Amino acid sequence: MKLIASFLIVFISFTALAKSEPHNQLPKSKSIITGADQTDQYFEYLKGKRIGVLANPTTIIGKKHLVDSLLSRGINIVKVFGPEHGFRGNASNGTKVSDEKDAATGIQIISLYGKKRKPSADDLANVDLMIFDIQDVGCRFYTYINVLRDVMESCAEYNKELLILDRPNPNGYLVDGPILDMKLKSGIGQFPVPIAHGMTIGEFAQMINGEGWLPEKKVCKLKIVKVLNYKHDMEYILPVNPSPNLNTPQSILLYPSTCLFEGTRLNHGRGTYFAFTILGSPLYKGIYDFAYTPVSIKGMSESPLYMNEECYGLDLRNFDTNELRKKCQLNLSWIIELYNKYPEKDKFFDKSLSKQIGNIDYLIGVSEFKEQLKAGKSEKEIRASWEPGLSEYKKMRKKYLLYK
Template sequence: MSRYTHLILAACLLVGLSSSAQQIQVGKNNVPDPKKVSVENIDKVRGKIRTGAEQTELYLPYLKGKRIGMVVNPTSIIGNTTVVDSLLALGVKIVKIFGPEHGFRGDASAGIHVDDSIDEKTGIPAISLYGKHHKPSKEDLADVDLLIYDIQDVGVRFYTYINTLQHVMEACAENNKELLILDRPNPNGYYVDGPILDSKLKSGIGINPIPITHGLTIAEYAQMLNGEGWLANKAVCKIKIIKNANYMHAMPYVLPVKPSPNLNTAQSILLYPTLCLFEGTIISQGRGTYFPFSILGNPDLKGKYKFSFTPKGIKGMSETPLHMDMECYGLDLRQYSANKIRRDAKINLSWLIEMYNAYPYKEKFFDFKQSKQMGNFDKLAGTYDLKQQIIAGKTEEEIRQSWEPGLSQYKIMRKKYLLYQ
């Protein structure tokens, strides 16, 4: 089966042929302007992008004779094979694997502690960066000459892989190690939106003053970390980047594999910047179903919505989800137009406002302390204001105005670090 065929099958499987499962890839060989390509004629331009990892001809010579450490997870692939297995087959000496949240093989649920282990398939030590420590130690890196970072991101501040990148860069800077970044497209890289993170709300789901959707690939974000002095002690990490080929930020892009257990469709990835905010509320985002981050609901909304679902414990996804075994009523966004999401190019505050207005017990809506499954809404939003604005009945436009001038200033700063148009 050809690589082209695999890409088409992956897109179909991810979203059941919904319009969101599309990948536009633009090169210099008579490929259309991404702004003029709709999901309906996607097949005409599919298959042009090459991720950094796929361009082995650009970096294999650089790995020769070096002891390699790999910061990877299940999205780290070349074709249908993990980059670890692929490079081992090409004679690369990999001595250490570092795994982020969900683990190297991706079978740990969100927020679950992951222990160090030996990878069963390769026999290589696998060090967890989501367990005892969040960055490689001096001992971890002692036998590593070069560290490679190859993890698919989804372009959102509270998606923890950019934190992993920062911790890895700090470890490399502290131990005089170089970091090779194999870049990958950002499926939400076509827009920048949301409030800038308030420094008082720094946490494991937000470290730096960036908006909710930052509009950068991993490699571009690495350049920003160095350039803005955001690494610990304003250190600078020596980085080498293998860019995506034939890629621009405006392109729709479907991931060939799910980036984490609960982002299992292209639709959920597009909705994630908006729906993850609900993790700081009493509203379920569909964890405990096979459609997380594409549905919303709560048992107390019975009679106000016809659509319903019942969260269950699902191993490897959500073992004890919010409102487990209770029928929830709310919104089904699985068929919401992917083209509209992309055209709007903004976080959809209307669903948050609608759910708050519909929920009968207002004092419970943002009370994250009542359930261990819920996050702190202010930390997710990156501001104390958004919660209070929704409670006060502010309009979407009034809320957006409060994000300025910070959002516009970030957009200007971002331009310094772009590798793609």
């Protein structure tokens, strides 16, 4: 479908970049340069406008927060909007965030993860241009693409342009998983895409417009500052943790596969500083040697599953993530193995006993997955059930790519 009212800013040369916001050290000419770091692309465009910014701690130019950089350049920021975990990133997963005034700048902060999910007419009444600059990790159940859609919806409804400062997808090489059955649409699954969608925020915004995913098929006017020197299969180490529990490069790369354990009776590292890289339960004692004890950690996981209980299971902190890149697939072997070795299989997916936020049907996006595990289906057989939807998505996705 042809994109309407969408256009891109053409990237500039590295020489021109040297005139922008100063860095401690300028990147090499072939280094990845985020949209935000290409300040010559958009600073002039912001002057004289009243700016709203959707931001969190990943919203940076060099090592300085975008909001602080814009204010220091005299840009008129009238409002900041915060997603899940809040503008300053200190709220735990799933915790509602309230409106407040930013202590550092005095700017009004409006939460889009509390009483409201999208900017209202009043919120945008004194805003001429919205900026979206948040680091995503490329998964359907990571809520920032939901916020993207909600902000686009408001911008389309109230005739505001949205400037996206694009960032690399650290899991951009990966396009895998079943397509969400829209009967299972929820807060952790809003779009008919696979678990790992393989797109940047800028690309996903074009897909939202092009596939008519806004109400009444409205179209948001987009301006996108592309990432320079970026391709989807490049390794990208995030300079700032995208959320409290994704706090290592390993956790980010394992996340598309290990987040599925939020839909089980297993602890997946919440209550430790290694979330999504260790998996366990007290019931695996005598089956696995590796052990750890989840505890309450403020701002990360205050009440983790099996708090203060010793868990036994898998330690994936040293797993070679190049294996994931070689296969370009989610790893289902871990959930198959842990299900098969779980002493109380009838309770493996019992969410009534769990304090975790997920449900396996909603996380993986289809209702047959747990039945496939119970029936002893192989990974190959499970993957076969994802077709032809996955292949059709890959074909559709190509229309919206900004990078190879």
